[in-house]
Amino acid sequence: MYRALKYIGPVGLGATSPQLFRAENDCGEVKVCVVKLSSNRLGSKVLVNELLAAHFGDWLKLCFPPGGLIDISPKVLAGSRRLTAAAVVPGWHFGCEYLQGVGYVNKYNLHQAVNKDQMAGVMLFDHLFHNPDRTENRKNLLIRKERDGYKLYAIDNSHLFRRGKWTTGMLEELADTITVNHRRSYGVLLKYYLRPAQLFKYAAAVKNIEDAKFAQFMDSIPEEWLPDKAERQALLEFLVSRCDKACWVAEQLSRLIPNIHRGTDIY
Structure with a gap:
């Protein structure tokens, strides 16, 4: 969790x-955080989505920037004319740590990354929870030069x-489906860098997530973000159902890995 100290700007x-x-x-x-406000135009469910990713990023050690709930007090809001004019409410919002000195991933710099194996977990996460935006928006995959080499970050x-902005009906429709995403950087990763064993390693980790952790996540969602109890229950059931399908999702992705890279370690 974070506590906002001062507003910097958009x-x-x-x-x-x-x-x-x-x-x-x-x-x-003290960190600089990118904050998505509960009053954003897409609604508070996108904050639930971000919080879900933050928990999975922590559980699976994915290359998501650290993030979580951030408390913005009336005092901090009062110090900004912009936030006051926008009628931002005090309380819980979502924040993740801001990454300085980053560039966007492309076919010319992807090979430099030393943590490409973590992308097997990110890709599995995106396919479990139907996130096409990682490649539709090229600005959601970053690369940064660090002490031990260039590192990828998924944001x-x-x-x-x-x-x-999901509904219970949408969750029901998505529970048993998959649309394999092999556009842009994902296609390059599957073709040249990832191996089935890496995908199935993360799939096994997903299946080993304890029920208590799912309960912990659900309890961490602020009431005002998701007040409908039926939607909370539907989300929990969806998470459990999809995580049970982790190996199936990994298998669909591994089929796009060329035979020369598959070896005998698919399972």
Whole structure:
């Protein structure tokens, strides 16, 4: 969790109009966070989606920037004319740590990344929860030069469940389906860099997620973000159902890996 200290300004990109805040995390460290406000034009369900990704990123050690709930106090809001004019409400919003010095991933720099294996987990996550936006929006996959080499970071999980603003009916329709995404960087990763064993390693980790962790996630969703109890129950049932299908999803993705890279380690 984070506590907002000071408003910095708008990011300037994104359908959810993200904002920058200086914030303090649970360890007392001060970070700059990209914040999606509960009053964003897509609605609070996109914050639920982001929170889901933050939990999975932590459970599976994915290359998502650290993120979680951020509390914005009336005092911080009062210090900004922009936020006051926008009638932003105090309370819980979603924030993730801002990454400085990044570039967008393309076919010319993807090979430099030292953590391409983590993308097997990101791709599995995106296909489990129907996120096509990682390749439809080229700005959602970043690369940054760090001390131990260039690293990939996957950002912006607003558009899970295909469009972000899901309904119980949509979850029912999506529970048993998959649309394999092999566009742009995902196609390059499957063709040249990923192996079936990497996909199935993450699939096994997904299937081993304890029920208590799902309950922990559901309990962490602020009441005002998802007040409908039927929708909460539908989301929980969807998560459990989809995670049970992790190996099936990994198998669909592994079929796009060329035979020369498949070896005998598919399962």
